[in-house]
Amino acid sequence: MLFDDSELPEAIASVLVPVAVPVAYTYKVPPGETVVPGTIVKVPLGPREVIGAVWDDQPDAAINPKKLKSITRVYDKTPPLDEDLRRFVDWVASWTLGAPGMVLRMVLRSEEALEPEAPVPGVRRIDGAEPDRMTAARGRVLATMEDGFAWTKSGLSHAAGVSPSVIDGLINQDVLEVVMMPAALPLPKPQIDYSQKPLTSSQQAAAEGLIRGFSKQGGSVALIDGVTGSGKTEVYFEAIAEALRRDRQVLVLLPEIALTEQFLRRFEQRFGVYPAEWHSEVTPRKRARVWRGAASGDVRVVIGARSSLFLPFKELGLIIVDEEHDAAFKQDDRVPYSARDMAVVRGHISKFPVVLASATPSVESIVNAEQGRYDLYELPERASGASLPDLQAIDMRLDGPERGRWLAPALVNGIRETFGSGDQSLLFLNRRGYAPLTLCRTCGHRFQCAHCSAWLVEHRFQKKLVCHHCGHSEPVPQSCPSCHSSDSLVACGPGVERIAEEVSDLFPQARTLVLSSDIAGGPERLKREMKIVEEGGADIVIGTQLVAKGHNFPKMKLVGVIDADLGLAHGDPRAAEKTFQLLAQVTGRAGRVTGGGKGFLQTYNADHPVIKALLSSDKHAFYQAEIEARRSAGLPPFGRLAALIVSGPDKSFAEAYARALARSAPNDQAVTLLGPAEAALAMVRGRYRFRLLAMAPRQFDLQTYLRRWLGQGPKPTKGLRVQVDIDPQHF
Ligand code: ADP
Ligand code: ZN
Numbered sequence: 217m218l219f220d221d222s223e224l225p226e227a228i229a230s231v232l233v234p235v236a237v238p239v240a241y242t243y244k245v246p247p248g249e250t251v252v253p254g255t256i257v258k259v260p261l262g263p264r265e266v267i268g269a270v271w272d273d274q275p276d277a278a279i280n281p282k283k284l285k286s287i288t289r290v291y292d293k294t295p296p297l298d299e300d301l302r303r304f305v306d307w308v309a310s311w312t313l314g315a316p317g318m319v320l321r322m323v324l325r326s327e328e329a330l331e332p333e334a335p336v337p338g339v340r341r342i343d344g345a346e347p348d349r350m351t352a353a354r355g356r357v358l359a360t361m362e363d364g365f366a367w368t369k370s371g372l373s374h375a376a377g378v379s380p381s382v383i384d385g386l387i388n389q390d391v392l393e394v395v396m397m398p399a400a401l402p403l404p405k406p407q408i409d410y411s412q413k414p415l416t417s418s419q420q421a422a423a424e425g426l427i428r429g430f431s432k433q434g435g436s437v438a439l440i441d442g443v444t445g446s447g448k449t450e451v452y453f454e455a456i457a458e459a460l461r462r463d464r465q466v467l468v469l470l471p472e473i474a475l476t477e478q479f480l481r482r483f484e485q486r487f488g489v490y491p492a493e494w495h496s497e498v499t500p501r502k503r504a505r506v507w508r509g510a511a512s513g514d515v516r517v518v519i520g521a522r523s524s525l526f527l528p529f530k531e532l533g534l535i536i537v538d539e540e541h542d543a544a545f546k547q548d549d550r551v552p553y554s555a556r557d558m559a560v561v562r563g564h565i566s567k568f569p570v571v572l573a574s575a576t577p578s579v580e581s582i583v584n585a586e587q588g589r590y591d592l593y594e595l596p597e598r599a600s601g602a603s604l605p606d607l608q609a610i611d612m613r614l615d616g617p618e619r620g621r622w623l624a625p626a627l628v629n630g631i632r633e634t635f636g637s638g639d640q641s642l643l644f645l646n647r648r649g650y651a652p653l654t655l656c657r658t659c660g661h662r663f664q665c666a667h668c669s670a671w672l673v674e675h676r677f678q679k680k681l682v683c684h685h686c687g688h689s690e691p692v693p694q695s696c697p698s699c700h701s702s703d704s705l706v707a708c709g710p711g712v713e714r715i716a717e718e719v720s721d722l723f724p725q726a727r728t729l730v731l732s733s734d735i736a737g738g739p740e741r742l743k744r745e746m747k748i749v750e751e752g753g754a755d756i757v758i759g760t761q762l763v764a765k766g767h768n769f770p771k772m773k774l775v776g777v778i779d780a781d782l783g784l785a786h787g788d789p790r791a792a793e794k795t796f797q798l799l800a801q802v803t804g805r806a807g808r809v810t811g812g813g814k815g816f817l818q819t820y821n822a823d824h825p826v827i828k829a830l831l832s833s834d835k836h837a838f839y840q841a842e843i844e845a846r847r848s849a850g851l852p853p854f855g856r857l858a859a860l861i862v863s864g865p866d867k868s869f870a871e872a873y874a875r876a877l878a879r880s881a882p883n884d885q886a887v888t889l890l891g892p893a894e895a896a897l898a899m900v901r902g903r904y905r906f907r908l909l910a911m912a913p914r915q916f917d918l919q920t921y922l923r924r925w926l927g928q929g930p931k932p933t934k935g936l937r938v939q940v941d942i943d944p945q946h947f
């Protein structure tokens with residue numbers, strides 16, 4: 217050794233830690249280790265150790281080295297997060313006013329992924345081998361293994377719901393082989409030209425446009441605006457094929473886990489392999505593999521929920537956002553962000569194409585296309601040539617059902633005919649449970665959630681009253697807790713369970729199925745039931761918005777919307793857009809493949825512009841009117857909005873703080889401040905919520921303004937919290 221380590225100045229580095237602090241912290245680098253920006257490390261933080269990443273900020277050399285803590289571990293088996301991903305994290309933090317560390321936390325979601333996987337014995341399907349005799353249990357094992365991954369025996373028997381002896385039987389028959397995992401696990405690559413459908417001419421034109429997008433310097437954004445069933449998926453499959461040809465990875469974002477199953481199968485039909493899945497229902501072990509595979513480049517295509525946007529792809533070259541208008545892409549999280557908008561940003565930073573697709577695009581995306589920022593591809597007809605459904609309104613004031621019933625005679629007739637000819641009907645009501653309101657007939661008592669300002673909803677199948685905001689539930693009482701009369705409780709209004717009851721009364725011979733996110737059995741059962749519907753194993757389906765999205769039910773001929781006015785009642789300026797999108801999507805389920813579909817809209821407002829737009833199927837007129845209304849009110853996308861939600865356990869304290877915060881706002885002519893007012897949901901999980909709204913012209917730098925405001929305003933204390941929501945969904 218030429219010189220002693222202690223004579224060298226100690227190496228230090230900035231590390232971004234996954235907590236809500238504004239800057240990276242400085243740590244010592246242990247002797248003998250090297251780190252670069254992006255290296256993933258473990259560091260002490262207060263009493264615990266956390267995983268963070270070396271960041272680009274200059275470390276603070278002024279701190280006395282004796283006071284610095286040292287990095288305790290360098291994850292050198294994992295590639296450093298690349299420059300583009302680091303800029304993306306910084307960008308999201310700066311846009312949402314979130315802490316960069318909290319955004320980084322979304323990247324480092326899988327701690328397991330950082331450790332190389334030790335090989336363990338597992339089993340894998342031998343290519344093409346079939347059992348001598350197929351049983352239900354064997355079928356489940358093989359279906360579980362469809363994605364080509366190897367499994368541990370115990371994991372497989374658990375996931376497939378079979379006893380280990382079934383698996384041993386398949387090993388004995390040389391259908392499964394024992395392998396060491398993961399070393400023996402080369403992932404099959406998608407085959408670009410596995411099986412392509414001949415495209416219609418408008419599909420072809422759109423696909424060619426998307427492919428041209430790859431040659432644009434600096435990236436591109438395309439919007440596919442195509443009616444339900446127009447074959448948008450086949451079109452963007454061609455963009456996926458192009459990305460694969462260019463040796464780039466692909467990410468497909470879907471709003472709903474329930475949609476992935478069908479998508480996976482279609483992908484397999486087109487590319488010969490299954491894509492990797494990334495969402496909350498995937499086991500931690502599989503997620504770790506997907507994370508590692510994205511980073512190493514072994515995983516070429518990921519299909520995921522919005523959080524997959526933060527995977528550390530090695531060479532991402534295309535993002536598809538399907539159902540781009542869907543509100544599920546923007547949820548209230550620790551860091552509220554719009555996955556659609558952030559996908560566009562990620563594409564912009566890394567200069568690759570982003571494709572948005574919808575039958576009912578967001579007003580924002582339509583305006584972006586009109587103003588030339590996005591390339592627009594329209595698919596006005598269904599790919600199969602099937603006609604769009606024939607829609608009619610049922611005026612409930614004139615032609616409604618008798619009291620205590622919810623299906624109008626015209627709708628009942630429609631269902632009867634559809635059932636008679638062996639086709640499926642879908643009854644749509646965006647309300648889970650049996651009845652939205654339970655009331656005492658004697659004293660008028662209503663059941664409110666103890667933690668939220670929301671009424672409890674009766675779930676008759678589960679014999680419970682449930683809060684749909686916080687999940688609180690209680691048994692349905694025998695007598696009124698207020699006046700103690702018994703048998704006085706009445707259910708007001710319908711939920712899907714009540715509609716199902718009426719349907720069973722009217723059509724006792726029909727196979728009915730309720731599809732709602734809260735049915736017992738969770739996502740697995742839901743997936744199975746979606747498949748049952750797809751394969752024609754149900755005659756009448758009663759569903760919440762789960763069934764509105766993307767799904768292709770070939771035998772579905774009739775769609776009945778039980779309450780077309782439900783979404784319009786909101787005071788929210790986006791209510792018209794959201795209702796139009798939801799109802800166009802749900803009625804679009806009818807007759808997708810064969811045509812001849814029918815839709816019924818039960819309404820008390822047959823003259824409402826949204827209902828009229830749906831009936832005339834003139835969506836352009838609707839969008840133009842909506843765009844004009846937004847423009848003249850200075851609402852998004854023509855103006856900018858941010859909400860500050862103040863919440864706390866004590867109502868008057870939270871309100872007083874919200875007022876003080878409002879008074880501290882910097883004066884700026886460009887900004888209009890509204891509030892504080894009680895938030896639409898004034899109490900959630902025991903926290904009272906007040907909302908301030910800042911509106912400004914489109915060009916205004918609202919984030920800088922908000923940073924200045926929060927920097928100089930009173931600091932929240934005593935359990936108060938301020939959350940910034942840029943571009944809130946509800947305003
Ligand atoms: P969208 O996503 O626009 O609602 P899909 O991509 O789901 O439409 O396509 C609707 C149906 O039409 C699917 O059953 C699909 O297989 C079929 N389809 C799409 N493109 C074609 C085509 N070019 N030729 C024949 N069938 C097609
Ligand atoms: Zn009572």
Ligand code: ZN
Pocket residue numbers: 665666667668670683684685686687688901
């Ligand atoms: Zn509640």
